Amino acid sequence: MHPAYSVIIFTTFSGAGFGLMAVLGFEAAFGEIARHWLIGLLGLGLAAALAIAGLLSSTFHLGHPERAWRAFTQWRSSWLSREGVLAVATFIPAAILGLTWIVTARPGVIITLTGIVTALLALATVYTTGMIYQSLPTIRAWHRTIVAPIYILLALMSGVVIAHALLLTLAQGDRAMGTAAIMLLVASAIAKLTYWHQIDNAAPLATPGTATGLGQFGTIRTLEHPHTMANYVMREMGYSIGRKHAAKLRQIAVIAAFALPALLIALSLTGNGLAALAASWGAVITMMAGLFVERWLFFAEAEHVVMNYYGAKSA
Amino acid sequence: MTTLPTTTQKKLGLVIDLDTCVGCQACATSCKEWNTTGYSAPLSDENPYGADPHGAWLNRVHSFDIGEGDTSRTVHFPRSCLHCETPACVTVCPTGASYKRAEDGIVLVNPDTCIGCKLCSWACAYGAREYDHTDGVMKKCTLCVDRIYNDHIPQEDRIPACVRACPTGARHFGDLGDSTSDVSKLVAERGGYDLMPEMGYKPTNKYLPPRPKRDGTTAPKTVAKTEHISDPKSSIERLFAFADKVLTR
Ligand code: SF4
Ligand code: SF4
Numbered sequence: 001m002h003p004a005y006s007v008i009i010f011t012t013f014s015g016a017g018f019g020l021m022a023v024l025g026f027e028a029a030f031g032e033i034a035r036h037w038l039i040g041l042l043g044l045g046l047a048a049a050l051a052i053a054g055l056l057s058s059t060f061h062l063g064h065p066e067r068a069w070r071a072f073t074q075w076r077s078s079w080l081s082r083e084g085v086l087a088v089a090t091f092i093p094a095a096i097l098g099l100t101w102i103v104t105a106r107p108g109v110i111i112t113l114t115g116i117v118t119a120l121l122a123l124a125t126v127y128t129t130g131m132i133y134q135s136l137p138t139i140r141a142w143h144r145t146i147v148a149p150i151y152i153l154l155a156l157m158s159g160v161v162i163a164h165a166l167l168l169t170l171a172q173g174d175r176a177m178g179t180a181a182i183m184l185l186v187a188s189a190i191a192k193l194t195y196w197h198q199i200d201n202a203a204p205l206a207t208p209g210t211a212t213g214l215g216q217f218g219t220i221r222t223l224e225h226p227h228t229m230a231n232y233v234m235r236e237m238g239y240s241i242g243r244k245h246a247a248k249l250r251q252i253a254v255i256a257a258f259a260l261p262a263l264l265i266a267l268s269l270t271g272n273g274l275a276a277l278a279a280s281w282g283a284v285i286t287m288m289a290g291l292f293v294e295r296w297l298f299f300a301e302a303e304h305v306v307m308n309y310y311g312a313k314s315a
Numbered sequence: 316m317t318t319l320p321t322t323t324q325k326k327l328g329l330v331i332d333l334d335t336c337v338g339c340q341a342c343a344t345s346c347k348e349w350n351t352t353g354y355s356a357p358l359s360d361e362n363p364y365g366a367d368p369h370g371a372w373l374n375r376v377h378s379f380d381i382g383e384g385d386t387s388r389t390v391h392f393p394r395s396c397l398h399c400e401t402p403a404c405v406t407v408c409p410t411g412a413s414y415k416r417a418e419d420g421i422v423l424v425n426p427d428t429c430i431g432c433k434l435c436s437w438a439c440a441y442g443a444r445e446y447d448h449t450d451g452v453m454k455k456c457t458l459c460v461d462r463i464y465n466d467h468i469p470q471e472d473r474i475p476a477c478v479r480a481c482p483t484g485a486r487h488f489g490d491l492g493d494s495t496s497d498v499s500k501l502v503a504e505r506g507g508y509d510l511m512p513e514m515g516y517k518p519t520n521k522y523l524p525p526r527p528k529r530d531g532t533t534a535p536k537t538v539a540k541t542e543h544i545s546d547p548k549s550s551i552e553r554l555f556a557f558a559d560k561v562l563t564r
Contacts, residue, residue: 062430064430067410067430071410072409076318077318077319077407078409080432135407138514212510213509214333214381217525218382221379227375306442
């Protein structure tokens, strides 16, 4: 599949934004951070900014962005529509949480309730993002039960890594957040490696034989394409990346998105002062860069069954 | 509404005969011609006279080479929307622009509400949806919904443009939900089949397989045996023998 930058930014940014919202929601409800109004302001502010930047980016590739509101109507059948509805809905409890947090700076019923609801809605939103891809029966690398859970895991991971840096910055750093970040980074790396192992060994969904129904007559070769230059289908669905490149990019993704951030966070936990701060934000930056590569691969490595009509051996 | 109708009164669709299709592209060009002026906005082309032209077409004709040696064959393969009964292209649409009609099963895109998110084209297994960069909306085969019910054109034209254009009669249009219709009978008779049934989309359109090839080993020899005048006696016979030799050379 063609890896469009708007969609890569959409999924990584909104994942990180809603992940951070979920982490802050849970922490406000069950932890001590609700005593610090600045965490509420900057934390939820950053989360909202990331989520909104991601959602806006997703409208860039639309043919008619001015009609985007229509996408809220078909939640009965469409995961993309559900994603839109939940994304907007999450901002309601998040806004109440943020206001109460900033004004009262004290744990209480409202903060506990809105914290939990914000966190659950934020995670549900990320789940629907994953389901947009997982629900497509035409793409072998996406139509697997591991896809949406990985979206949730990576969002939580991004959220905790950013929250750790933020708490350190506001001199509220705690060991638990850093440890949680390292654990989530390791878990995500394992999940991603499992995913790659799965897609490398997955049986093709269809072959040129079943796509044309002519497999009984022998091997099918293309004599002539229907068009001299690539059409929309080939440009959008026909993007394919060589195995060698994919292997290298997977290594880069693992190092940048998971290994380096874990190392930097461990450093930030042992050190103190400016060095610890630099390490924690360094973790955020390499993680986001690594997630871009990971997401680029998520699209570039995905083969679409329609390519069975365009010379693929299978897909 | 992007939820699918549970049943449709009719299952209008095409039956495509891969035995008689000669790959002339008449269906594809007449489809483009009709649909660039008909329902929805024009089917636009990008950079039509440049080095890398492309544009939205609703019907594409592939040519495949199948099998090896003596038994190999060329099959021309038209590909367009199959108006599936349970397609994901409709249910994934976030706006309701993509829908399947309960009355006849035709799958359409409403050009006034489509936001051009392209998700339906990812969900189609058959590459039947092409995005129109100029209009910013998705385009697909309409089964010529603006011809088949059109009282303003002669009766014989009230069929899809591709069916009307096909010079070999390789395309047939009708109600595949009615087992007594001509198309249903044709499918039963010729063993019509679904493309990629493993996708579970239940295509309405059916394809008729190429007929078995004639066996080349038992075909009559085309070179006829020649007879010669064997033993010329008289001079007239010698003359005939000479003429025979010269003429058969
Ligand atoms: S062929 Fe593709 S566009 Fe047409 S109904 Fe089936 S899935 Fe949808
Ligand atoms: S491109 Fe248009 S028809 Fe297709 S899913 Fe998006 S809004 Fe629906």
